[in-house]
Amino acid sequence: MNQTATNEKTFAAADTPTGRGLCAERLTLGYGAAPVVRDLDLRIAEGEFVAIVGPNGCGKSTLLKALGRVLRPKSGRVLLHGRDIRAQRSKEVARQLALLPQNPAVPESITVRSLAARGRYPHHTLLRQWSPDDEAAIGEALELTGLADRADTPVEALSGGQRQRAWAAMILAQRTGIVLLDEPTTFLDIAHQYDLLELFADLNRRGRTVVAVLHDLAQAARFASRLVVMDAGRVVADGTPGEVLTADLVHRVFGLRCDVVPDPRTSTPLVIPHERRR
Amino acid sequence: MRSARPPMLRVGSAVALPLHPRSLLWTLLLLAALLAAAAATLCLGRLGVPLPELAGALTGDASPAQTFVLNRLRGPRLVVALGTGAALGLAGALFQSVTRNPLGSPDVIGLNWGAGAGAALAALALPGVVPVPLGALLGAAAAVLLVTAATGTGLRHPGRLIVAGIGVAAMAAAFTQFVVSALARDQASVLAAYVNGTLSARSWEHALTIWLVVALTTPLLAALARPVALNEMGDELADSLGASAARTRTSAITLSVVLSAAAVSVAGPIAFVSLTAPQIARRLTRASGPNLVVSALVGALVLTLADLAVQHFPFADGLPVGIATLAVGGVYLGFLLVREWRRGVL
16 A cells, blocks of 8 residues: 555654654543543554543543544643644644544535545645645545545435545545544444444554544444543543453443353454343 | 546646636636626617727727716726625625525625615715725624624524524614615615615726725635635534634635625625525536635626616616615525425524
8 A cells, every 4th residue: 555655754653652642641621611521641552443432421522522633622731643732733733633523514516536635635735735645645545435436426415324435535535644533333324334444444454543432332342452431521441342341341331231242253342231120 | 537636727836726627617608708798788778889899999999978988887887896796706605605504695694784784874974984895894794793693603503594684684774774864865876775785876986995805805715715615514624624613714704794895885785696696606616615716706797787687677767786686686595495494404
């Protein structure tokens, strides 16, 4: 695979000890008076596939927004490769880190290719709105998402699964070392959910760091190399899916009694809820 | 697979701007149509300069009567129509894009009527104290702030935006009528100018005002076109791509207010050019984003044609052009309301 120059630099520096990756330091986040996330520390190394899970309202999406520089912390800071994310120019950050939010709006009459091309914005300037890498980056993003033959189709005409792939193509065209995904599989049928997660797992194997907020614990355990479990604005468990995902934890965090059994195919943990006793 | 490289405007290695082929084609066609409409404006009717003599008359070889028509009657009127139409088209394209809403147009949400009220107040109640364009600007800004405050959700929710806009427009129109009837009771034409918008009896001073504003805002518009397009995908995505959504929105709304106020200060609150021009432009180009250039050209063409129509309308001599755009645009607004309601947007 032909990586961009930026990415080659990123990977070459991967094993230097200067805090490469994303790091949250004593992060307090919120929208109004009451904080949603309080005093949170988290370190994500390059090359990881981290799934953030937790009950509704636990602050996982809020955390992702702060990691992606979209939400300003009330206190604390986020470091990208050792430097405060707020002290860097926004386009500079956007060349290293991409965020796919939960419900992006599809602009009127946009084609799949134009949508993917918007991911190139941080690589452009006012007078140079086309960089030599654009053609390769957009073409590659469309190939990887399987949309190459739908490139000139309006996004509005795509099915839900293809539409989500088109958004994925946009952040792939951005060619960042780190990709943040906020519940990318919501509203997709089960086949398209696995399809999309396989795509991100594949990107992870090719060297990208992936951080995803996911709802489905089995999917999180199957695809991620590390689970971060949040509850009420704090990290309550952090480790490999095998270590973290226990019946006790699911009961404590989600209030659900269950058995945890190994997946017969991948031997990653599967959650089997108990029937409710009346 | 077809190549991903679009046609490109290049200047050495410093400038590379991708061009959208359909937009380019329509830009050329609209320029040709504008030329034809301009020639028709100068040539038609009893006072018109006959087409074969037009080129000569424009290059200095004109009879005194022709000079009067070109210099005093139709020349300034045409130039004001072109600039005002372009300004209204641009203001509408920016505002509709930023509100992510085809109904979020300056003339639907009361901005133009606020500017009209400000202009009327400046011209009639405080003549010589407050320049008319400044009055229009303050009126437009006040209208936007009122609408933003009245919705309770800023400029996000289309339905609330329209309801608040109708209220603000009605108040502004009532205020305008009050000022005009208190201070210029005898002049129906003055009332028409401030309530509906008209292009009759325009001077070169008006032409200079509107074109100066269009020229000064053009570089800012060029810089804003791409961030505005990114904003259409939602604030979070625009922010994460490195284009600050809040700053883009503030700049775009400010520019839209300035352009609308300039248009209103030279021609009154002409309705529905801002609403229709960007949407006609979108249908022509089928391009995403705010379509600024084509919206400006469509706005100029719509207003020039509407003014041409009222100048030669058989039964109503001196009909204000604003009444024509109101009548035609009102039908379109109705159609749009029904469509958006069916789509569940409202």
